[in-house]
Amino acid sequence: TQLLEQSPQFLSIQEGENLTVYCNSSSVFSSLQWYRQEPGEGPVLLVTVVTGGEVKKLKRLTFQFGDARKDSSLHITAAQPGDTGLYLCAAIHYNQGGKLIFGQGTELSVKP
Amino acid sequence: DAGVIQSPRHEVTEMGQEVTLRCKPISGHNSLFWYRQTMMRGLELLIYFNNNVPIDDSGMPEDRFSAKMPNASFSTLKIQPSEPRDSAVYFCASSLAGTSGSSNEQFFGPGTRLTVL
Numbered sequence: 010t011q012l013l014e015q016s017p018q019f020l021s022i023q024e025g026e027n028l029t030v031y032c033n034s035s036s037v038f039s040s041l042q043w044y045r046q047e048p049g050e051g052p053v054l055l056v057t058v059v060t061g062g063e064v065k066k067l068k069r070l071t072f073q074f075g076d077a078r079k080d081s082s083l084h085i086t087a088a089q090p091g092d093t094g095l096y097l098c099a100a101i102h103y104n105q106g107g108k109l110i111f112g113q114g115t116e117l118s119v120k121p
Numbered sequence: 122d123a124g125v126i127q128s129p130r131h132e133v134t135e136m137g138q139e140v141t142l143r144c145k146p147i148s149g150h151n152s153l154f155w156y157r158q159t160m161m162r163g164l165e166l167l168i169y170f171n172n173n174v175p176i177d178d179s180g181m182p183e184d185r186f187s188a189k190m191p192n193a194s195f196s197t198l199k200i201q202p203s204e205p206r207d208s209a210v211y212f213c214a215s216s217l218a219g220t221s222g223s224s225n226e227q228f229f230g231p232g233t234r235l236t237v238l
Contacts (some may be wrong), residue, residue: 042226051125051212051229052164097164108177109154109162109227
């Protein structure tokens with residue numbers, strides 16, 4: 010059983026479409042991070058959300074942390090082929106000294 | 122600026138052989154993490170060090186796996202003997218850890234793709 014459930018696992022869309030990726034858990038986390046991984050490379054941090062209800066924007070990407078700090082979403086507006094990659098959510102448990110638990114990831118493909 | 126450096130980038134070996142993966146963290150970082158990534162299981166934390174001391178090795182699959190961090194600038198992950206099910210991409214990451222519960226960015230290396238035949 011995954012501590013962090015991501016959905017959908019795979020997403021194939023056309024350039025210009027909008028999409029939302031979800032990261033859910035029954036546990037409460039002190040913070041949650043979103044990473045993006047391109048083929049042949051390691052994950053790269055996109056954002057960290059800390060406060061329940063927090064919304065952060067990174068250009069066309071909007072990240073939200075649930076009020077209860079158990080879930081998060083990533084919304085991409087007007088997706089571009091350069092957004093293609095594996096999107097991973099990762100959570101930090103309280104008092105775990107930075108230990109991250111990763112979700113299974115969402116594989117996004119944006120076709121021109 | 123140099124990021125996390127891993128070597129080798131690719132390793133192909135035969136079952137039963139010893140495999141050693143190497144990692145050089147970012148200078149000044151005090152935490153180092155070893156992960157394994159497969160299609161089936163995703164990204165799994167194997168072990169992490171803080172100030173060169175192993176803190177949590179609960180993710181290490183079995184006794185065939187061992188990790189060391191002899192100094193702040195070098196770590197190894199060893200598999201002996203290797204098995205086909207160990208085939209995966211192994212990532213090393215480092216961070217500058219603050220107080221417990223703080224949000225610290227982890228910087229990942231490019232990974233080592235291991236194939237055990």
